[in-house]
Amino acid sequence: MIIKKVAIGNQYEAFIEDRLQNRTNIIFSDDNNKGKTILMQSIVFSIGYDSIWPVGFEPKNYYFYSKISFNEIDYEFLRHRNSLLILGNNQTYIFNSISEFKYFISKELIEIPKIPKDGQLKISDLSLFYELFFLGQDKRNTSNIIVKANHNKVDFLNMLFSLQGISSIQFDEGLDVEELKKKKVELEEKIKIERKKIQILKKNPQIATYVSNLANNEDFEKTKIKLKDLHNSISEFKKQRNREENRRTKLFYLLRELNSLNRNLKEGKVKCANCKSSNIVFSNEDFEFDVSNKFIRDNIISSIKENIKLKDEIIEEYNNLISKEQTEINKVLETPIPDFSNYVLFESEIRNSTAIDDSVSRLINELNEVNNKINLINNGIELNKEKQSEFEEGIVAELARLYKAVDSNGTMTIKGLFTKSNETFSGSEEQEFYFCKIVALNNILKHNFPIIIDSFREGELSTTKEEKMIEEFVKLNKQVILTSTLKREEYSADKYSVFTNVNPLDYSQFQDSKLLQPTYVEEFKKVIQNFPITI
Missing domain, CATH: 1.10.287 (Helix Hairpins)
Structure with a gap:
């Protein structure tokens, strides 16, 4: 999957970005509010993500376009509100909802994994799936997923297991049932012994x-x-x-x-x-x-x-x-x-057998009470537990390796893909954690999706750590799209020109909060002219 062009617009104003390349791209500016977040959210919004927009931006007023290559075949996407159009393979596809679009894209373009939900195996929501390779700027929380909707971090883990071929149903967190499980085992053993006597x-x-x-x-x-x-x-x-x-x-x-x-x-x-x-x-x-x-x-x-x-x-x-x-x-x-x-x-x-039968009935009543308490937790079947543990350990090991590569003197302890709710990272630690997480998932799963991170150096990340991160991104030898806001002295020094195999894109010339301009409207209309619509 390679992103070739992105466009946002309507009949009054628009913007087009067609300079993205199949290598590490860094979109930067000398100040905030230059439209970088709108562009990054537009990329994934055009293919079904539930984007988190900057305050003041009204997405319902715009059309969102992207040109993306899947297995060397170009597809064009156009989204307006919750409807999507696709041009590809000399065919036009029209979808009136994200759920319809999800079914199509999982059947034709991307193998989206299924996860256990509400007693069934269901195709993962696109917003959950895209968090595998996309990291927005807002609402980050290292202890959970970003776009929750009706999903949580257990669903994210189940999605990874499914991608790895070790899918299972897991118990949700929130209730300690170890004692109940122990009591249940004891009762079941007693019933088993008595049962043999019948x-x-x-x-x-x-x-x-x-x-x-x-x-x-x-x-x-x-x-x-x-x-x-x-x-x-x-x-x-x-x-x-x-x-x-x-x-x-x-x-x-x-x-x-x-x-x-x-x-x-x-x-x-x-x-x-x-x-x-x-x-x-x-x-x-x-x-x-x-x-x-x-x-x-x-x-x-x-x-x-x-x-x-x-x-x-x-x-x-x-x-x-x-x-x-x-x-x-x-x-x-x-x-x-x-x-x-x-x-x-x-x-x-x-x-x-009659007397023994009565004794077993009493034990069963006790067992039912225990089961009623356990049923407060989502019922499920734990499969491939050993393989899942090995898989998670492999990810954590890769997280630790990447962390030491970026911050050899760091003291942060990484124990999993998510932190505990009372141990949420912040500042540069948060950024280091997310860098390690998104790159580790890429390295372990070896997926074919680009890595997209908005504001990848947020939290006063040091220059040394940032440079090491860029080096790691370049090593991936795939499309990476990053955004960065530079300090004045960094901008003056033409900071990103020193990196090899990096495509720097300067957004400093745009007016604050004015990424979309009337001057792009005619070009935008040409970009979407093959879609059977009027705007």
Whole structure:
């Protein structure tokens, strides 16, 4: 993934940055408020990030463009509010929501990992995923992720595990359950011992479910849990399928309207009754398309057909999942009935098990109380724990190595990807931590995304440490985009010109809080002219 061009604008003002290169880029200025943060947030906002904008900037008034190469194929993105357009592979794609865009980008461009959420494996939110390689200037907190929404640092770790092929469900933090788990193990062991004494369970488990309270409860609990999970799963799949079908139906109606308009335009000329203009505009919530232009209209129709095709695939996938779960329900509901003669054969075993059965029932009641307390924590299954620990240890080791490379005399102790809530770093320590974290993740995961850091030297970072950081960025031999605000004497010394393989971009000439200018508007319109919209 290589970012080639970024543009922000509307019909009144705009800005275009097309000087980014596939190496370390440092965007700098001699003062703050030169628009560097707007540019950096615009890059990721154009591809679905929930950006944090500077105070006073109104993103809803602008269009955000980016040209990005994926596997040496260029794609152009245009976002306005929550709608996105994509040009790529001689095709135009239109998405009315970030969730629709996420499904497309994960299917066509980027392998976005799935994480356990709300009892299911779901594709990671784009804002969570982009924190793998993007660091904004505001709302940084070393003890958690930056854009939280409905996610937390456990989700971030699960995302990393998934990328590494060691995915699992983890327990959320917040409640110490070690004692409860210990008590649970003790009770389960007692039940296990007592259970072995019940002879009918060994000799005929099928009869046991009819005559033993323990066996009946065990069998019923397994069935109940299985059925509940299956029903919840089917219900959720149906909701998702119906939502997709609703969107698909709307696309069919829209296609019919555009085809009808296409016929009308061939048979005669359609004009506005008020102004007599023959320009016809179709609009969704965020974009307007000049459909009186045949090329644009055909592009929109083609895009809608592709979206319908994509919806068909999604709906078919949900139907298959529902069918699979329904088959499982039928299997669970099949209950074999034991032959009556078996009751006579095992009469003594049935009688001998009664007293033990009562004892086990009391132990089970205690166990249920413990489980009720544990259920305050998110239920989950811990898998690949050993591999996960090794993976985290590898990241921490790389963090420590990078920290010593930048600050050989530093005393900061790095124990993980996140600090404890009461040990949040600040100042230059925070910046060193984030540098180590984002580069360590790149080195361990070996991902193909650029590294983007806004204000990478914040917190009075010393010149020596900054230079070492730049050297480490250059060593990555990939696209890195950084921003920096220099002191007057640093700016006068042309600080970044001494580095090899660094592309310095000076923003000092821009007026304070005036990155967007009317002079860029015509060029901006040319940049987005291939999109079937009017602004």
